[in-house]
Amino acid sequence: MTNEQSSRAAILSEALPHIRKYSKKTVVVKYGGAAMIDNEELKRAVISDIVLLSMSSVRMVVVHGGGPEISDLLKKIGKEPVFINGLRYTDDETMDVVQMVLAGKIGKDLAALAGEFGGKAVSLSGMDGGMMRARKLSDEYGLVGELQQIDPSLINVMLDEGYIPVISTVALGMEDAGPARFNINADTAASALAVALGAERLILLTDVRGILTDPKDEASLITEISVSDIPQLVKRGVITGGMIPKLECCVEAIRRGVSKAVILDGRLPHAILMEMLTDGGVGTMIKA
Amino acid sequence: MTNEQSSRAAILSEALPHIRKYSKKTVVVKYGGAAMIDNEELKRAVISDIVLLSMSSVRMVVVHGGGPEISDLLKKIGKEPVFINGLRYTDDETMDVVQMVLAGKIGKDLAALAGEFGGKAVSLSGMDGGMMRARKLSDEYGLVGELQQIDPSLINVMLDEGYIPVISTVALGMEDAGPARFNINADTAASALAVALGAERLILLTDVRGILTDPKDEASLITEISVSDIPQLVKRGVITGGMIPKLECCVEAIRRGVSKAVILDGRLPHAILMEMLTDGGVGTMIKA
């Protein structure tokens, strides 16, 4: 047996117990941001990983974003995107665009792409089957919503039947509050869905390497932190900027019962496989 | 017992065997065209009928159209709708718009509306779970597709779990033909779906009263015709114009095993309930 063969054997031996461990467990992957648009090759690797895991009995759920595409369509119809405190101001016309781009374009295209790899994916939104219900966050932002309830039964039906649900984060209003639609932040929705589904793991795909103690040195990656370490790391300036709300989503998920959350670099090809099927993983794992 | 009471009792006595007859049977309703947009009240009556029947164990499936809304968005982004032989010429940009309007806007809004009446509806497209596959009809029309395959399993899962599937008629390309999307005529898709689902009935909601021997007199409605009567009626000029392809969809469905098809006037409030739960019905029924 050549060296190459024996290293293959070692990798497979290492992977099998992980596959077993995740069998019939739920993993929620938030997929969005820069990585999602820029590179068709990367997008195919991400979706192929998700399909392979789904075929190996892992209950994979994808929650996607789509900010840039929304802004593109808004501009096309002659409407300038407006952001207040980092949130997209969402009037009724913007809401139509959000809904059409997320649920009509990005979600459907991801589902079609999964099909190319032999997966069965279904693009759904929080408006389907009464899945997500929200209240207005503040009049300041228009139809930006704050999630109040998640009914995971539709997603569970899909998972039980072997489908990969691909979720667009638009929500209905509360049941007693008349017709309404809201635009929901995808990281928050992914975290809340992971909780509602009793997920084993929440994976946030980002365009950074993870949490680095020295931002210039990828070798300084922190591979594992506890929820209780985070305040100190924020104080020391290791965790900053956009990473802070992402970690808040992770912490919230863990506090409400998700086993582990991972900040993972979506720019690494097959990062999801590497994270889930190797002993060390490749991102920063947050645990209780 | 007053007269009013005894007439109520008679209506209920008449309706119950019909409810029983449709129990666990599948009914495909094509909903689109003029009736769908012009009148919010009518739209609510249609959806409320569908929810009530779904709650009474009828497996209701909605297939919707949306031509006018597609043209609206095209115009908004500065693109003039083009029709060739009555078919919308569909380039790639138009296809994006078709997909976004049908699957992202109209389908989701219908699902949300069903929720207001206590139903559980899920908006899906032919791109989800590999449901619909098509080939290009002709280079002349761009991405207008001809349906080749329907996999009804996703819809059946939804029906088994008590959901009302609301179907947007965009399809994938053939499995071996690389990534592709096609714009599909909704009447044709409804007919093919009724066949694939082994439906008991196909209902095409239109904005005419049915087939009239005298187009000026609604009392001249033909309540029932056989497939074999149709050529003669076309020849006599009773069936003309846009009704011809609609009847072809009905005939095709019946030839391939659907029990009955109905041309129904979507402008009559609660036409679906009236058609399905009264002995005579209110539209034109086509049977083998």
Added chain:
Amino acid sequence: MTNEQSSRAAILSEALPHIRKYSKKTVVVKYGGAAMIDNEELKRAVISDIVLLSMSSVRMVVVHGGGPEISDLLKKIGKEPVFINGLRYTDDETMDVVQMVLAGKIGKDLAALAGEFGGKAVSLSGMDGGMMRARKLSDEYGLVGELQQIDPSLINVMLDEGYIPVISTVALGMEDAGPARFNINADTAASALAVALGAERLILLTDVRGILTDPKDEASLITEISVSDIPQLVKRGVITGGMIPKLECCVEAIRRGVSKAVILDGRLPHAILMEMLTDGGVGTMIKA
């Protein structure tokens, strides 16, 4: 759409949620007294209503009486019926007659009649499968029994399989008390069965319009009363005579968990359908 059509649509729209509400719920109908014998047409309407509801997934149970027919057969064999305090004095020979008339004649005939309307009904007695066990009420009345135990499993088996159980109210003695048979009051048995089956509703078909504040004016019907209102109504003389024990059966059922009880006029054709499938109902409803 004609007026007649739109009123039909309204009636059906109103009925459907009721059908849904009763789906897989149990409804116990006590059927007996004058209405049962005098009028073949009415009897057919009652049984047809019960069959229609059973076909619509309502778990219908019929408990029947038969006093006049018992007296008829007694007279035929040369035995004068004897009543003490309104209860039939039941010696052994009378008990044979009670058993034969109820379980051998009336119950079987009702089951056969249900079959004519397409229903599947099974006539059973409290002596079958150990369903009802009783003790002697008092030596004064002979074999008149007081119900002690109900085992609803046989009835539930029948309901689960889609049969309509038709129950004759003769009971066995207690398990440890040797062989014995008892004659049981049908209203009481219906009430106890409704409790044992966890019924949604107990319907007592009578030959009066319901509870009237002015006995001469049917328009003075009280459509709904609470259990707590009853003592006052008895005191005021609104509830009198034979209605008092009937209401006691209703109150007992409600106190032990049945949702609602109804005093219904069996002389109105299709009173059961009207009561169950219209918003107002047509009898007097007693609730907690």
Added chain:
Amino acid sequence: MTNEQSSRAAILSEALPHIRKYSKKTVVVKYGGAAMIDNEELKRAVISDIVLLSMSSVRMVVVHGGGPEISDLLKKIGKEPVFINGLRYTDDETMDVVQMVLAGKIGKDLAALAGEFGGKAVSLSGMDGGMMRARKLSDEYGLVGELQQIDPSLINVMLDEGYIPVISTVALGMEDAGPARFNINADTAASALAVALGAERLILLTDVRGILTDPKDEASLITEISVSDIPQLVKRGVITGGMIPKLECCVEAIRRGVSKAVILDGRLPHAILMEMLTDGGVGTMIKA
């Protein structure tokens, strides 16, 4: 081990494979005639055997007669029983009496008696659940019927749930022939039921020892005959009188798929246990 003990051990060793052999198989016992009335002790032994076998997973079905009791009640109401060619002439009033005595009295009493031995028995008639349908045999006999159809589903439901069905042989008319009731011969009905239930065995309890070559010598009992031996035995005068129609019922059952039929002496205590659980049996077995 004493002799008595070792003989017990031998009997048990012999019995167990028989119990196993009948496990979940159906055995139809026709019980009627002289043995049924004259001796309470014998009746208790018969029913106790049936209950014990039912508890040991044999699907026991009882079909009962009741001619003498019917004649008794007819006389009580002042009506002389009339027989033509050995068949009871059955006018409408007689039919009422037949129905009441069989379904209301004898069946219910047998079910109650089974309950005393810990069994769960349910008395049903051919009028329940559309079980038996018949046509008039001949105008000569009034409502004496000839069985046309048996729907065994109600009996199978009862057997599946562990109940012993006790069947009274009154039947409905044909489905398309309007309301009607018929008086059916119990031996014939038992034979037809055994066929419809795919029974392993049909047992006719009689008041003779079986088929004897010398009617004066019980030791001349024939323990086993083939269907093909019967014509010869009739010719030789070994089989005569009332035994001929009984054997015809047996032959008919065997020709239509029942494995074996037995003519058994109901006057022997525990004859059923002896027949079914010992290697030799105690009656005359008829086989193909």
Added chain:
Amino acid sequence: MTNEQSSRAAILSEALPHIRKYSKKTVVVKYGGAAMIDNEELKRAVISDIVLLSMSSVRMVVVHGGGPEISDLLKKIGKEPVFINGLRYTDDETMDVVQMVLAGKIGKDLAALAGEFGGKAVSLSGMDGGMMRARKLSDEYGLVGELQQIDPSLINVMLDEGYIPVISTVALGMEDAGPARFNINADTAASALAVALGAERLILLTDVRGILTDPKDEASLITEISVSDIPQLVKRGVITGGMIPKLECCVEAIRRGVSKAVILDGRLPHAILMEMLTDGGVGTMIKA
């Protein structure tokens, strides 16, 4: 009916409720010692009883010993058996012999013998499926083990599928203690298995008549004792020698939930049938 017949009927009547009582209950039989080797006829009677009961829906489990055969093979390979305090000193080579004789020879032969009687038996050991785990009892005895854990799932799978598990009492070491095998006393293992399986009864087949108040008189057999009577009987010298640890196994089983335990004379043919299917039984029953 002859006397012989009526006594048969009585024995069968008596046996049936017992068969019913044990239906789907678990009975653990410890089979070993002198009775097992000396007499092929007796061995066949024991196994035939077990097969008959298994066929009658009793969940029969056999735990076997084999000391004499182990000593035979040891001698054959030139190794003298060594006993310390009555326990076999078990070095590694002896352990191989124990394992081979019990699991490879005696167990397999018993399973094959059951097959001759039409049973389906499977010979398993405590090493299969992690069924039994033990710790070293004391260095003094080598690999003699003390049972620590029983996982009954493998045995339950076999019973659910209708197999008779035949258990050889060799065990694994504890899960965290590296590879190890232990020789386990069969009486103790039978007692522990009865507990782990929630058995209805533990039967220890011995080569004595049971507990006798006068060891010379078999008629002095005690048929039933309570756990609380035992200390007094030991004190009085009624229970002595090898019977003491056997009774300890019984007491332990009863204290941990087994309903009853029986000391039974394996030299009586069909002792198991006699014990289980007759009212009095033939051994000494120990109860709480």
Added chain:
Amino acid sequence: MTNEQSSRAAILSEALPHIRKYSKKTVVVKYGGAAMIDNEELKRAVISDIVLLSMSSVRMVVVHGGGPEISDLLKKIGKEPVFINGLRYTDDETMDVVQMVLAGKIGKDLAALAGEFGGKAVSLSGMDGGMMRARKLSDEYGLVGELQQIDPSLINVMLDEGYIPVISTVALGMEDAGPARFNINADTAASALAVALGAERLILLTDVRGILTDPKDEASLITEISVSDIPQLVKRGVITGGMIPKLECCVEAIRRGVSKAVILDGRLPHAILMEMLTDGGVGTMIKA
């Protein structure tokens, strides 16, 4: 991502579809010969591969040999092993040794070893549950048997419950031929079992590299041959000696429906994982 990481990702991507492909499929591994005894490390690698695959939903069955250990014990008891035409002459005493070594020692030890890796394995023999039945091959060889029947139900029960069956190849005689035991060749038994289980693959672990065109050069390994190529290869002297009967087992399996058979080098660590989870495999595959 380092090179090492990206090669890992590639290996995992490659492996997952294979795992999926074998999911719920049956693979029979014949394990025996030199590789099994000489090297504890290799034995652990083989069993660990089998456990990992079993945990990943592959239905793994092990058939083992044990010739050298049988000869060892024979010698220990002073009996010289005798071989005729390469087959072990098996008298009754030898048969005892075969049974004890295979079913009591090697099988149980392999099951225990699987337990150390977290697997659930059960050692069974062809004598359990009537699994294997054989006839004497020829008087010349004593109790050497030729397999006649395999009942796979016991193995399927074990697989359904997640156990790894480890099979010792001793068989019973035919059902009607009295008690008998036979010694069966393990390669033949593995082939027959693969057929009886409808296996996807038969793997024969050997101590050669596979089929080499140049026996001195491992690089001359033939990776895939058709059944039809074999006669030619034998003729050319590429396939010789002990490889010929092994290939006959493979051919027989394929002719009777097994998809593929593999000759695999048991001396390569993790050869089974490499064969099953990489695109090329590492042995010689025989296909139809």
